[in-house]
Amino acid sequence: TIAVVVPEINNIFYSNIIRSIQDRVQSRYLLSIMCSDNSARKERDIVSRLNTSHIKCLIISQSMDVEDNSHLKEAEKKGIIVILFNRIYYSNRNPKFLVDNYMDSYLLTRHLASTGCRRIAFAAKHYNCPIYKDRIRAYEDVLKENGLKFEKELLIYSELTMEDTTEVISRFLKTSPRPDALIMPNFVSALQAISAAKLLNLAVPQDIAIVSFDENPECKFSAPSITGISRPHEEMGEEIA
Numbered sequence: 200t201i202a203v204v205v206p207e208i209n210n211i212f213y214s215n216i217i218r219s220i221q222d223r224v225q226s227r228y229l230l231s232i233m234c235s236d237n238s239a240r241k242e243r244d245i246v247s248r249l250n251t252s253h254i255k256c257l258i259i260s261q262s263m264d265v266e267d268n269s270h271l272k273e274a275e276k277k278g279i280i281v282i283l284f285n286r287i288y289y290s291n292r293n294p295k296f297l298v299d300n301y302m303d304s305y306l307l308t309r310h311l312a313s314t315g316c317r318r319i320a321f322a323a324k325h326y327n328c329p330i331y332k333d334r335i336r337a338y339e340d341v342l343k344e345n346g347l348k349f350e351k352e353l354l355i356y357s358e359l360t361m362e363d364t365t366e367v368i369s370r371f372l373k374t375s376p377r378p379d380a381l382i383m384p385n386f387v388s389a390l391q392a393i394s395a396a397k398l399l400n401l402a403v404p405q406d407i408a409i410v411s412f413d414e415n416p417e418c419k420f421s422a423p424s425i426t427g428i429s430r431p432h433e434e435m436g437e438e439i440a
Contacts, residue, residue: 200229202249202279204242204259206286208234210385212413212430213260216284219436220258237262237358243270251277258439260285263325284439286330296439300330303428304337304382307410310426311380312345316408320353320371320378322364322388334412338382353378364388368395372407380408389425 201224205213221230231254235242242262247270249257257279259271268288271281275293284296311319321338323331335354342349352374357363364383368391371378383389389411393403401407403423414427 200231200253201256201258202231202233202254204233204235204245204257206235206237206242206260206262208232210413212285212432215430215432216436216439219433220440223437223440235262237264239265239267246270246274249274249277249279251279254279256280256282258282258284261287263328263331266327282439284435286328288329296435298430298435300333301337303412304334305341307382307412307426307428308338308341309345311382311408311410312341312347314404314408316380317347318350318353318376318378319347319380319382320374321355321382322359322367322371322384323354323356324359324384326356359384359388361387361391364391365395368392372396372399372401378407380410383409383411385413386411386425386427389427390421393421393423393425 203217203220205217207213217230217232224230233245235245239262242265246257257274259281263286265288268291271291275281281293283291283293285298287295287297308319319342321335323335325331339349355367355370357367359367371381372395381392383392389409392409396403396407403409409425411425411427414429
């Protein structure tokens, strides 16, 4: 049995990678899929309870608030092979499978700047998450390259649950002067932003542009369609498997 631990079970990025892994190992292994709900405490509890008489490998994308990887080292001491993907902490010597989060953010921000956007707002998750450190570094680099000022009020950290996202979008849209672009973490949050803009009679993308880090299949069917980053789900799953 292979244990797969992900921080979000309803995230298309994780569900597609799990599907790709399963397609390639199901004739030899059983996958046991667990969700940490982006909680370091839950993640540690799950990993500590893995039964080494059944689990021979742990494939894990870590929670945003993890600051200590001792639980993974303990799993290895028990004889469980540990493979990290996506959300990882670089100090571990384990195999790691990553997308280039810096370049994803660089391309999204540059796209907005190239279309004339000058006040680009960024909705970020946990400040300590390596993914968001890379994304924000790229965001700041593009602003600097285009002679745009970094403004603290245009970068908001939040857990970005449905409720949090509504509050973050509201804060952005109430900022004066209002941002002319929003970078959202996923398709659902981008949809929320479009709905909020329409309630204020703002045209998207004419009055405010909205982009997403995840290009869900539904992106092209929204009105207007949402610009997003295409992820190599299948290829990453293949490499891990």
